[in-house]
Amino acid sequence: MNILVTYFSQTGNTETVAKAICDECATVGTADLKRLKDITPNDMARYDFIFVGSPLHAGRLAAPMQEYLRQLRSTSGQKMAGFITHFAAAYPEQSMEGFAEPIKTACKKNGIEFRGCFDCQGALSERLHGVVQKKLNATDEAWAEMLSQMTGHPNAEDKDRARAFARKMMDANRPREDRPSTTT
Numbered sequence: 001m002n003i004l005v006t007y008f009s010q011t012g013n014t015e016t017v018a019k020a021i022c023d024e025c026a027t028v029g030t031a032d033l034k035r036l037k038d039i040t041p042n043d044m045a046r047y048d049f050i051f052v053g054s055p056l057h058a059g060r061l062a063a064p065m066q067e068y069l070r071q072l073r074s075t076s077g078q079k080m081a082g083f084i085t086h087f088a089a090a091y092p093e094q095s096m097e098g099f100a101e102p103i104k105t106a107c108k109k110n111g112i113e114f115r116g117c118f119d120c121q122g123a124l125s126e127r128l129h130g131v132v133q134k135k136l137n138a139t140d141e142a143w144a145e146m147l148s149q150m151t152g153h154p155n156a157e158d159k160d161r162a163r164a165f166a167r168k169m170m171d172a173n174r175p176r177e178d179r180p181s182t183t184t
């Protein structure tokens with residue numbers, strides 16, 4: 001099986017998750033890790049499964065990812081899953097279901113099977129701390145709490161979760177006899 005893990009990332013959080021997903025996919029098939037800017041919509045024709053990853057920017061997928069999804073053209077029979085990084089809890093009104101909507105829409109339009117979306121806590125770039133604290137009108141105390149929540153993410157646990165997500169997405173594609181036992 002040919003798998004593509006493609007992502008947009010400015011400060012490395014989404015890239016970290018992409019790498020973890022790609023590592024896991026490599027245990028199942030041939031997995032390519034590519035920045036979004038390095039692929040064209042046509043490139044995807046040779047992949048059976050595509051993972052697309054993006055940070056949240058102003059409550060939406062990053063603009064380059066939205067553009068990619070708008071331009072997506074696919075042959076039938078492919079599968080797709082998403083992954084999103086964010087510093088989320090700072091924006092309580094965020095709905096992860098909603099953020100995956102552009103991915104679902106692109107899948108629907110192109111006859112691609114949408115398999116799911118993984119979301120992951122990321123840390124906010126330090127240069128934005130002041131701006132965002134101000135935007136959120138957060139007290140120093142509230143901001144310190146947000147910082148402690150986001151600092152260090154994505155961490156080892158997040159990467160494990162990303163790998164587990166990839167495994168779950170891939171399991172349906174594995175020959176039954178190769179699947180790990182699920183008996184508890």
Ligand SMILES: Cc1cc2nc3c(=O)[nH]c(=O)nc-3n(C[C@H](O)[C@H](O)[C@H](O)COP(=O)(O)O)c2cc1C
Nearest residue numbers: 009010011012013014055056058059086087088122
């Ligand atoms: C311009 C900009 C807007 C952002 N808007 C949001 C947002 O609306 N919600 C959120 O949770 N995080 C937001 N973030 C934080 C990023 O989504 C988060 O830091 C992400 O993990 C960055 O991924 P990257 O390192 O792959 O670029 C924003 C970051 C930037 C630079």
